[in-house]
Amino acid sequence: MQSNRQADNRPMRRLGPRPLPLHLSLALASWSNSALILPGFNLVWQNLKEQEAQSGRPDRAASANHPPLPIPPSLKEMLAELGPQLDAADPAALAQALTEEGHRRLDAFLTGVLAYRRTDSSPTERTRAVLWSEGSTRLLDYRRKTASAENRIAPRVLVVPSLVNRYQILDLDPSISFLDYLAEAGFHPFVVDWDAPGSLERDFTLSDYIAGRLCRALDIVRQQEGGPIIVIGYCMGGLLALAASQLYRAGNDPAAKDLAGLALLATPWDFHAEAVGHARMVAALGRQLEPALQILDELPVDLLQVFFALLDPFLVTRKFQNFAALDRQDPTGSAAAGRFVALEDWLNDGVPLVTRVASECLINWYGDNTTMRGGWRVAGTAIDPKQLSIPCLAMVPSSDRIVPPGSALALGRLLPNCRIETPAAGHIGMMVGARAKTAIWPQIASWMRDVAGGP
Structure with a gap:
């Protein structure tokens, strides 16, 4: 930070x-x-x-x-x-x-x-062991030291944040850390730190981030000692996690069976479910910005913040x-x-988006609603929630202004084996709000225990 x-x-x-x-x-x-x-x-x-x-x-x-x-x-x-x-x-x-x-x-x-x-x-400096890195991407280890027998059965949890905000919202400070909570609840948590894109990421697409970086991070988690693997995606990270889970499960590697569940926290899918005017405005601005994006090689943080500000101009x-x-x-x-x-x-x-990723998000997701219309492809594969049969959890905050509840509910309803929860919280509040640690995180932990077959 x-x-x-x-x-x-x-x-x-x-x-x-x-x-x-x-x-x-x-x-x-x-x-x-x-x-x-x-x-x-x-x-x-x-x-x-x-x-x-x-x-x-x-x-x-x-x-x-x-x-x-x-x-x-x-x-x-x-x-x-x-x-x-x-x-x-x-x-x-x-x-x-x-x-x-x-x-x-x-x-x-x-x-x-x-x-x-x-x-x-x-800002509180909270250093964690780096298990793996590639370019600007790192995989951080939030596990607690436990007895060997507990290590072998504790579910492994890979947490995937958005590309446009740093992962520290999941570990804001010692008193409100979702990652620490998972460790204290008996899980082995790992988190993807995307960081700001560097020279290696300048020509990246979403496929490079998902089929490349995220799937390789999942491989590293699979190599760690522990029980079944559960992936948690927050906001845009949920879309990345969904696509990676589908690709992973579709592969021929027998180890893919280790992927036991997917939790999606405030994850959009139908970008035209609510506030369609805002979505189309975002896409129109994205198209107008394309010449500048080509020159800058990225969508700068301040421009990204403008898009968020348009949701509620007087919030700040x-x-x-x-x-x-x-x-x-x-x-x-x-x-x-x-x-x-x-x-x-x-x-x-915040973190800027490289040009090709920014175009995919602003124009394809927001403008064309490719996710809901079945047109979003990652590494040549159409991302279709109906094809993912593993147990899923969709946490849809009822007061979310960044991801309208209707957008996230659409995803939960398409997943064949999905439990939908609608906590009384906002988009950020579900991670750092007053009720997060006592009312929202326990629901996620309980579902993960059920999925992993633990006590």
Whole structure:
């Protein structure tokens, strides 16, 4: 993760929230001139009142000064509540109040950003043994030392994160580490660390990552002492894990029977199941960016962050306003601030996608929905969930904004032998949220024990 120290050990300011110009521009445009919206708001309110007055009166023509406006039902509800208050308010006083509130919110956001960027804390360094590496990819060992008999029967678990975020969300700090939890629960966990692509990965496709790197990592896990192998994929990592599992099981190697199960955590499949407009917008932007991607050889992190920001443009401003309000003198507030900083450090330390992989994801997955339509091929093989008969688990967070529940549910329903769980959590919350360790991870561990045939 990004270092928070310069070479001379002085604290350095963090990069986030990335892309900072986007979030600053949005905050300034939204709050620095809040009162400017009043004339437009009043015009729509007056138009709505005229429409309501004319309803059931076909003999009354619409006002020439205020022709009927198409007003969405949700806006009508808001206008019905706020409109009468607008009529009763003093215009000058209301404009002044809006301006002051806009400045207050802008100040809270900027205060939160500055507090985050100036926080004097370094990411927790958690070194793990490297079992295998190739190019920028490493396989890290999170096993605990146990008795020999336990080593022989403990299920081996390969955890596959996304290509666009570092694996540390699975090991954020000692108090909230999914990988440590698996080890403490009696499993032998291993995790793929993709890292940022280097010179060897510049021309990679998804096939190179999956049929090449991921399947070879699976071979290394198979060589380790232990019981049945279970693969866990998180977010985009679930798609990689699904494809690798299908390729692995389809091979002629008798050892493929060691692959006992596949758990998919917040894994998309039907990219047009919900928010199809957003998916097509992502694809359109991807097509427009293709000339730049060819020059840069990658989709930079800040552009990737723009795609995530479009899901909820005001999420970042809300988060940093809340961060500014934390009482760091109080133990609870201090702990919350520490967790916020650790999570934001991870979010802002993303990984770029090489050009060919970016095109496959943005244009093929989001634009053409090749996964759901049966057109996604890896190393020449059509990836078809219906062909994977091993026990599977689909964890579909009910409040997921990054992977809409409908997208992940589509995958779970296609897998022939799949248990579907819909925990009350968000996309990131299922990994680091308050209920993750007590309510969500135990469900995953219980399913894995059932699959492995253990106690």
